[in-house]
Amino acid sequence: TKHQTKPTVTPTRPSVSERTLHVGANETYFTHHVTRGETLYSICRRYNVTQQKIKELNPFLHERGIQANDILRIPLVKKEGPRPTRPVTSENTLHVGVEDTYFKHIVTRGETLYSISRRYNVSQKTIIQLNPFLRERSIQPQDVLHIPLAKNSTTKSAVTATRPETSERTLHVGTDETYITHKVSQGETLYSISRRYNVSVDDLKRLNPETEKGLMAGSVLKIPFQDVSKPDDGKVVSSESVATAPVVMPREPKTTYKIAYLLPFMQNNPNDVTAEKFIEFYMGSLLAINNVKNGDMKFEIYSFDTEKTETKIHEIINKPEMQEMDLIVGPAYTIQTPILADFAKRRRINTVIPFSSKVTQVQDNPYLFQFNPDQDTQNDYVRNLIKNKFNNTQIIFVETNNMRWSDDSMDFYSHLKQHFDRQRIGYTLLKAENFANSLNKNLASDRKNILIFNTDDYNTVQNYLTDLYTISNQFDVGVLGQYSWRNYRGKKPKMYYVAPFAGNKLGTQFYEQEFKKYYKDKLPLINPRFDLLGYDITTYFLSLMTRDGFKFNESTQSLNFNRGVQSNFEFKRTGKNGGFVNQQMYLIEDDAVSR
Structure with a gap:
């Protein structure tokens, strides 16, 4: 499953061989040659531009994802970017002075520098310049930030959206x-x-x-739109009134609930192997629904193939049956989230986003539930891990030639290295070119050594892991790695993984019997088990339905679940008008293996 929302990092510029600058009368841009493993998100971070800007210059990206050997036009970043057009709310105050005009924003739990910069449409670098203490540490709840506002900007509320453009x-x-x-x-x-x-x-x-x-x-x-802005009583609800609505889901318990699963089953492309894990998620969800022990409760289940495009999401939410849903689960891809989040907010439908950790809309949408912890939660967990479990450990950062972070990875490297630099904590930096020859010289013999790589690409680190396994009988050595590496075969030293999953590869005896009873297939062996994730998420939200019909209000700050087969949940509200983000994380330890 996926994690992210990267911390503030100065973007690494690609070499000259990868990009060419084009200067014209109407526009100035780079051309970038996409290499294997790159994602739109990683390219945006590299050039410090938004995905929307890249899509505007490369319209074909609205029809499909990027592919190796694509040639992208990348807009040249200007020093002065657009300024915010945010309304004044209880969370931000507009200050007008002779020399500058800015918002005063109070940071709430769950907010990140990235989400705040997106909210006000300013760069992270600009926010740091106006708040110099952010050079020394990351943001924390209750921090008061100055957010710049151009003198010719307006405080009138504006609605923007990602525009999926195709030929049709x-x-x-x-x-x-x-x-x-x-x-x-x-x-x-x-x-x-x-x-x-x-x-x-x-x-x-x-x-x-x-x-x-x-x-x-x-x-x-x-x-x-198919009546997406009207609630059941026919009264038009604005975004502002929804955001401040005191009751999140004012519905009485009833006997029949409608649930929609919006997942990329890829029925029009059966050879797409990415669909398998989402099908398994849906299979586990159906088992959870089947196991509800309430004879008076009935469920109507709807499933929609979202494929991988924004326009497909729009087609789905325009369907008449979608207007009456009690719960939506999905989508899978971050690029599809804004449209569905807007729909859920207008229709007041609780929506669980099970895969992405970059759901910026959760900050001001009380109907969203984000399962994957955001980057700040991940960073806090890893910092505490280093401080407590690995407090007498030598931390070694390994710099490979393939710095890469895809949408489903955790960038521990950048955040921890910056944190160590700010706090003046000692560490060792190894260059990949001399990795094998420098291990004996740099590894500590009297304490544990933890290595952290600057990439999520297993092919890049595979040989280094083999080298570490070879000397693991001489040194106490381990690697804090990406969860996806757990599924790869090969020699590995002691491995540590951080994830919102407990790490078990089998469910309870009852679950495994039910799975075989209904599906008769060999149980999935990939970890995490997506069928168990679907089972746990659906089980929990069905319990909310059957218990109180989703009747909780703005005073509800946390929602916990401790009966999961693979995952427990600790949902925390992001702010007064925000949704919920899961805070539960696990440390998974695997012994050294030679397979």
Whole structure:
């Protein structure tokens, strides 16, 4: 499963061989040659630009993910970036002075420098410049930050959205109307288009009065949302009123609940191996639903194939049945989260996001539950781990030639190294070029040695792990690694992993019997077990339904679950108007192996 939200790091610039600067009359940009293993997120961090900016220059990314050997246009970062257009709330105050204008923002638990910079649309570097103490330590709850505001900015609330652009349609989100633009193809009619998007022909004509004269191939139509901004009573609910609503889910317990699973089953691409773990997640979820011991409780289960695009999410939330859901589980990919989060907030539907740890919308959306702990929680856990469990340990940072962090990894290296530098804590830095020859000289013989690599790529570290295994009978040596490495075969020294999973590869006897009874398949052996994750998450949220019908309010600050087969949960609210983020993490230790 996935983790992230990287800490503040000065981006590493790629070598000249990887990029070329193009200067023109209208735009200036780099061209970047994508290499194997790179992700859109890692490239954004490298050049210190947003994913949206890269997509604007590379529209094909709205139709598919990046691939090795793609040539991307990367906008040149300007010194002066856009300034925030945030409304003044109880959490931030606008201060206007002769020399500068800024917000005063009080940090709440769960917020990160990254999420705050996204919220106000300013760079992390700019925030640090105005708050110099952040050069010495990371942000903490109750810190008061000065957030710059351009003098020509406005404090009027603005609504922005990631715009998934394809040759057929573009999503537009605004305060008055939210719609897709659809380019009409030869042979299409108003009726066929209305069926495709689950809207009425009258609604299409209302937004497109020119269609009264006929429909022309190549014309562009506005496709309205399917009533996503109206609650059951028909009253329009604005984003602001939802954010301050005192009751998170004011519903009485009932006998039938509707649950939607929005996962990338990839039915149109059966050869996509990434779908397997999401299918297993869904299988475990169905077992949890089947095991609910309440004869009066009924569930209607809906499953939707989200594939990997934003526009697919929009098509799904426009379906009439989605408007009546009691619980949504999904999506899988961070890029799809903003659209579903906005829908959940407008419709007041509790939504569990089981895979991504970069859910910035959870800061001001009380209907979101994020299972994967955010980067700050991960960093706090690892710092305490070093301080307590490894307090008399030599920490060794290993610098490879392939610094890489994908969306499903934890960047311990950057955060810990910065933390050690700020606190003036001693450590050893090894260059990968001389790794094998320098081990005997740099490893301590009188205490434990913990190595941390600057990459999440197992192929890069595999030979180094073999070298460490070879000398593990001479030195007390271990590696704090990525959880995904646990599934790879090969020689490894003592390994330590940090994750929101307990690390067990088998469920309870009852669970394993139920799995074989209904699926008759060989049990999944990949760790973490995604079927167990689906089982635990669904079991917990079903218990909330059957117990009190999701009736908790803003005074509820934490929600705990300690009966998980693979994972327990400790959900904490991010702030007054925020959702919940899981804080539970585990340290998993594997002995040295020679396989």
